[in-house]
Amino acid sequence: MKSDRVSSEHTNESANPLTARDHPLPYSLLLNHPPTGSSDQGRWEDFGISQLPELRRSLLNWYAEAGRDLPWRRTRDPYAIWVSEIMLQQTQVKTVIPYFERWLEQFPTIASLADAEQQQVLKAWQGLGYYARARNLHRAAQLIVQDYGGTFPTDFETVIELPGIGRTTAGGILSAAYNQPVAILDGNVKRVLARMIALEVPPKRAIGLLWQVSTTLLDPIHSRDFNQALMDLGATLCTPKNPACLLCPWQTHCRANQLNMQSELPISENRTPIPHKQIGVAVIWNEEHQILIDRRRQEVLLGGLWEFPGGKIEPGETVEACIQREIQEEIGIEIEVGDRLITIDHAYTHFRVTLNVHHCRYVSGEPQAIECDEVRWVTVDELDQYPFPKANVQIIEAIRQL
DNA sequence: AAGTCGTGGGT
DNA sequence: TACCCAAGACT
Incomplete structure (x- = not known):
């Protein structure tokens, strides 16, 4: 002691x-x-x-x-x-x-x-x-x-x-x-x-x-x-x-x-149920066998960390259509959505997500940081150098096992 | 001033 | 499984 x-x-x-x-x-x-x-x-x-x-x-x-x-x-x-x-x-x-x-x-x-x-x-x-x-x-x-x-x-x-x-x-x-x-x-x-x-x-x-x-x-x-x-x-x-x-x-x-009330105290607040979002995520490969990642803005959830780009699936939208649309809107490039890589369920404090991750092939256009701070082509080996949130680390592990 | 912000451990 | 909670701060 x-x-x-x-x-x-x-x-x-x-x-x-x-x-x-x-x-x-x-x-x-x-x-x-x-x-x-x-x-x-x-x-x-x-x-x-x-x-x-x-x-x-x-x-x-x-x-x-x-x-x-x-x-x-x-x-x-x-x-x-x-x-x-x-x-x-x-x-x-x-x-x-x-x-x-x-x-x-x-x-x-x-x-x-x-x-x-x-x-x-x-x-x-x-x-x-x-x-x-x-x-x-x-x-x-x-x-x-x-x-x-x-x-x-x-x-x-x-x-x-x-x-x-x-x-x-x-x-x-x-x-x-x-x-x-x-x-x-x-x-x-x-x-x-x-x-x-x-x-x-x-x-x-x-x-x-x-x-x-x-x-x-x-x-x-x-x-x-x-x-x-x-x-x-x-x-x-x-x-x-x-x-x-x-x-x-x-x-x-x-x-x-x-008062023998130690198991009843302290009184807890009742929580409101949390929403569940479906997300489309792209692992975009170019001809040099590099992957496109982006750095999230400072103010947002997971700010400053890197991620594989994607976004929320709209009602009635297919995963493939969502991914193609999000990449066009956020990165400004054309891609071709391919096979499913992995599906990841993840719980944050105030909502849950399901990441529907697909392989994609780069087609055309210059990647731009439209809704993020930076975009970058990296090799699989370079992914370790960047900070990623947990759900994206799972994607990296799936890529390594290909 | 209620909502937002991650992830792992325990039950 | 699903839920609660953890040496809270910031907006």
Whole structure:
């Protein structure tokens, strides 16, 4: 276990002045039972001054025993911690670790990242998803070099202005790198706190309240460890399904556990069904046995990545007709649509697609970047050098197996 | 201020 | 299978 678990370079208690009693919870947000008599233990209002030391102590003690040993916890380099925080957005720890290790070898400093080409950066990010994170990380590195001499800033107001860094990520970086008492509210913390106070609305509907709770609970001395501990608690014990309440340091303080409602909380929003789109995709061969690929525009889904051109199949349209039309509209060339290469089903967050991929033969015209940033003829061996989204990597694999 | 933005893991 | 969810930010 780490020896520096309890650190104290930052001792500014006044930075965390809020107490629960300064911000009483509206009764409407509490789950059953009015706050009357002596039977109202566990209400959020009761996490006042007297409760806070015990809550903080018990969590920190648990963390010292059960906290995870993660690569980015072995450093205080704000750049490395920043990279980890960005990669970890909406992404599981297990997925991030290999990307994180490779990233720091390839881009060991802010300056080295700032100097890199965007294509290099996206290639290193390939497979992680949410590619705006990589584009913003790259842009922010260049801003830090330009405006702050390549040194990561230390004040919250400056950090949160950087592209890709919101309130939670700023708090995560500043507490982890400098032990500053800045609260966080990520998915883990939302779930833990929603259960602690038995929040009776979906966390999305009570963001302000949850920030208050996180800020109030935060240990002003051991801020780094406290925030890390809170996230570990959510990731390892206070899990979405089957939380291990018997092992939880806050078991006796948790209102959800008191009410035996830990499996019902937090309340989730009902989602609207997602659409399913049929897409025609062209693998266009020329007489030199090269393939035509295009680079997607920066702002759109998968912005900056390369793809095999194509588009949505209109109602009543055949796959072949769609491909021929899309290539004429988007690239400005004539092709002949041939055999089917592969069919790929892929699920994004807000829709599903079926890629109907066909071999095509180039016929005439000069390829133009009409609805993309760039088009290029490449050999099969050169495809590796370009960043592609996952569904297109599957197409490349199918091509290689020809 | 609801929609948008990827992919992998777990059930 | 299909669905949920993950160290959220941006528009």
